[in-house]
Amino acid sequence: MAQNSKRVDMDRVDGLILSELTANARVSQVDLSARIGLSSTAIARRQRALEEDGIIRGYQAVLDLGRFGLAVTVIVRITLESQSDDALKAFEAGVIDCPSVVRCFLMSGSDDYIVTVLARDIEDFEHIHRTELSRLPRVARIESSFALREVVSRAVPPVVFSASAAPKHKPPSPRRPTRR
Amino acid sequence: MAQNSKRVDMDRVDGLILSELTANARVSQVDLSARIGLSSTAIARRQRALEEDGIIRGYQAVLDLGRFGLAVTVIVRITLESQSDDALKAFEAGVIDCPSVVRCFLMSGSDDYIVTVLARDIEDFEHIHRTELSRLPRVARIESSFALREVVSRAVPPVVFSASAAPKHKPPSPRRPTRR
DNA sequence: ATTCGATGCGCGTCGGAGTGCCGAAGGAGA
DNA sequence: TCTCCTTCGGCACTCCGACGCGCATCGAAT
Structure with a gap:
C-alpha cells in the first residue's frame, strides 16, 4: 500500500520523543527521560525502535x-x-x-x-x-x-507529533517519581 | 553590513566539520577527528567555537x-x-x-x-x-x-562547505599519524 | 627574536549507554 | 470469569567511551 513500509503506529510518548529530538538532536537519553517523564530505559528502547523503523532518518546540524x-x-x-x-x-x-x-x-x-x-x-x-x-x-x-521574508520555516509539520494519540498499551497511571 | 553579526571566517577544516555534522549530527568528537584528520582536541575546540558563534544553530532529527x-x-x-x-x-x-x-x-x-x-x-x-x-x-x-516529485532537497547548499578556503593560520603540512 | 595562535598528546573523571531482572497491566483464550 | 501470555516500564548495575584540561610544540606573523 504505502511506498516502502507500513504506516507508522505511535503513541503520545513517541510523539514527545520525536518532538524533543527535532528540537535538539544531541539530547541524551537521561535528559530525554527527564523531560518526558519516563525512565531512560524505556526512552532508549523507543528511540532505538524509531531509528530502526526508519521513522528517524538521521540527525543533522542546522546552520545559520x-x-x-x-x-x-x-x-x-x-x-x-x-x-x-x-x-x-x-x-x-x-x-x-x-x-x-x-x-x-x-x-x-x-x-x-x-x-x-x-x-x-x-x-x-x-x-x-x-x-x-x-x-x-x-x-x-x-x-x-x-x-522578502521567511514567515514559516519548519522541517517537520507539527501535525506529526500529535499523530495517532492512541496509547500503545496503557496509560501509565500511578507513576512513582524517580528517586535516587 | 550583515544583519546581526559579522561575517563568517572559516577554513577548510571548519567546512569539513560542518559537512560532517550536517550529515550526522550525533557523531562523536573522536569519530569526527578520525574522519577529518585532526586531533579530537582541535575538533572539539572548533566545534564549540562554531556553536558559540552561532554558525551552528542546533541539531535536529530528520524524520521520514x-x-x-x-x-x-x-x-x-x-x-x-x-x-x-x-x-x-x-x-x-x-x-x-x-x-x-x-x-x-x-x-x-x-x-x-x-x-x-x-x-x-x-x-x-x-x-x-x-x-x-x-x-x-x-x-x-x-x-x-x-x-509530483522532489528532485533536490538540501538543508544546506554545498557552497557553504567550500566557503573561504583560506586557512585560518597554516596548512598543517607534516601531520604525524595519530598513533595509539 | 618574540609573541601569538593553533595543534597534538596524555591523562583523569564523569556521564551515558546497554543489560538483566522483575513487576504490573492488558489482551486472548478456554 | 479465570488464567496464561505478551508487552512494556522501572531499577540497579557495570563498562566503556567521550569530554575536558593542561602542557609542550610548531609555525607564522609582526
Whole structure:
C-alpha cells in the first residue's frame, strides 16, 4: 500500500520523543527521560525502535545560513522546452549539481519545475542565474521571484507529533517519581 | 553590513566539520577527528567555537515524513486582498498556526505569499484547504500546484562547505599519524 | 627574536549507554 | 470469569567511551 513500509503506529510518548529530538538532536537519553517523564530505559528502547523503523532518518546540524551571507531566497520557476522523458532526466541531472539550489520540485500541471535558490544578494543571484541556471539543459523559460521574508520555516509539520494519540498499551497511571 | 553579526571566517577544516555534522549530527568528537584528520582536541575546540558563534544553530532529527502518510507536497500561492501592514500581520499570524504549513515566504513583486503544505493525499489537501488555508484572514486568491516529485532537497547548499578556503593560520603540512 | 595562535598528546573523571531482572497491566483464550 | 501470555516500564548495575584540561610544540606573523 504505502511506498516502502507500513504506516507508522505511535503513541503520545513517541510523539514527545520525536518532538524533543527535532528540537535538539544531541539530547541524551537521561535528559530525554527527564523531560518526558519516563525512565531512560524505556526512552532508549523507543528511540532505538524509531531509528530502526526508519521513522528517524538521521540527525543533522542546522546552520545559520545568514552567517555565510546567504540572505536572499529566490523562488525560480523553470519551464522546459520539451516534456520528453530524457529532457526531464537531463534537466534533473543538471539541477542536482547546481550548488546554489536547495530544493527542486517537479510540478504537475504545466511541465515545469519550482527551484529554490539561495544567494548572497541580488547580484550574486545574477551570477548564479548566468552560471548555473541558464546552463541547465532543455530550459525554455526561467522566471524568478525574490522572497522578502521567511514567515514559516519548519522541517517537520507539527501535525506529526500529535499523530495517532492512541496509547500503545496503557496509560501509565500511578507513576512513582524517580528517586535516587 | 550583515544583519546581526559579522561575517563568517572559516577554513577548510571548519567546512569539513560542518559537512560532517550536517550529515550526522550525533557523531562523536573522536569519530569526527578520525574522519577529518585532526586531533579530537582541535575538533572539539572548533566545534564549540562554531556553536558559540552561532554558525551552528542546533541539531535536529530528520524524520521520514512518508511514514506519517505525508506524501504530497503542495505549493500554494496566496494573494491578499490588501497590502496594508496589518493585513500582512494578520495573515502571517494565522499562517504560523497552520499545522500543515512547513514553509511560507513573503514574496516581492505582487503582494503574495508562497506557502508549502504537506498533505497525506489529494483529499487531505482538500481538507487542509478548507479548514486551514481558506480560513486565513484577508485572503483574496489561493492557487495550488502539486509537486509530483522532489528532485533536490538540501538543508544546506554545498557552497557553504567550500566557503573561504583560506586557512585560518597554516596548512598543517607534516601531520604525524595519530598513533595509539 | 618574540609573541601569538593553533595543534597534538596524555591523562583523569564523569556521564551515558546497554543489560538483566522483575513487576504490573492488558489482551486472548478456554 | 479465570488464567496464561505478551508487552512494556522501572531499577540497579557495570563498562566503556567521550569530554575536558593542561602542557609542550610548531609555525607564522609582526
